[in-house]
Amino acid sequence: MNERDVYDRPLQFNPYYAKVPVKGRLVVVxxxxxxxxGLSLIQQPSRALKAGEIHELxxxxxxxxxxxxxxxxxxxxxxxxxSGGVALAGDxxxxxxxxxxxxxxxxxxHSPNHLNVVIRSxxxxxxxxxxxxxxxxVVIRPREVHVS
Numbered sequence: 001m002n003e004r005d006v007y008d009r010p011l012q013f014n015p016y017y018a019k020v021p022v023k024g025r026l027v028v029v030x031x032x033x034x035x036x037x038g039l040s041l042i043q044q045p046s047r048a049l050k051a052g053e054i055h056e057l058x059x060x061x062x063x064x065x066x067x068x069x070x071x072x073x074x075x076x077x078x079x080x081x082x083s084g085g086v087a088l089a090g091d092x093x094x095x096x097x098x099x100x101x102x103x104x105x106x107x108x109x110h111s112p113n114h115l116n117v118v119i120r121s122x123x124x125x126x127x128x129x130x131x132x133x134x135x136x137x138v139v140i141r142p143r144e145v146h147v148s
Contacts, residue, residue, distance in 0.1 A: 016088055022049050022140040023083035026095070030056075030075035031128035039070040039116060041105035045089035047115060049140075053081045055114050057093070057100075057138070059121040064104035065089070070118055076100070077127040078114070079138040087140045093119045096136040103140060 039058070045066045049055065057076040064070045066089050076095070091103045101121030109116060 016046075016086075016142075019088070019142050020083075020085045021142060022081060022085040022087050024049075024079035024081045024138040026077045026127070026132055026134055026136040026138060027054060027080045028078035029127040029132045029134060030077050031126045033072075033074045033124060033126060035072050037071055037073045039073065039107040039109070039118060041066050041068050041070065041107055041118060043067040045105065046086050047106050048086050049081045049084055049115075051081050051084040053084075053114070054078050055081070056110070056116050057095075057119060057127075058107075058116050059101060059119045059124060060104065061121060061124050064118055064120055066105040068105070070104070070107075072124065073118075074124045074126045074129070076119075076130070077132060079117075085140075087117070088142070090143045092141045092143050093117075094137075094139040094141060095130075096132060100130075102143065 060070045093100045101119040104118045104120045107116035
């Protein structure tokens with residue numbers, strides 16, 4: 001059966017009425033930046049992140065959107081999901097109580113091992129430059145939806 005993905009065409013409505021925050025903790029703090037990483041963000045604006053999974057957090061100052069490409073990045077860290085849910089482009093990403101930026105999209109280069117969770121930020125700083133700590137709380141908080 002050849003099913004078409006709903007994201008192959010723009011939706012005329014937001015189907016996300018209510019969702020819980022995704023929560024996690026840093027298990028690796030990364031350091032480093034690249035100007036030509038070439039991440040290809042998938043077209044889908046959301047991914048289910050399950051408890052126990054580990055995903056990489058990457059920031060960019062570029063105007064990244066689902067389906068786009070990102071070159072300039074800084075590595076933040078790897079987070080273990082402790083309370084799963086659905087992460088959506090535009091969600092606020094908070095690390096250790098500070099807003100890191102807003103979710104831009106997902107890159108599947110290393111899938112199924114992990115997703116690259118790409119975050120639009122006003123600052124291109126790595127996890128080490130941000131002085132993040134192992135075990136630091138990560139929250140992907142819904143934006144523009146009703147939190148239940």
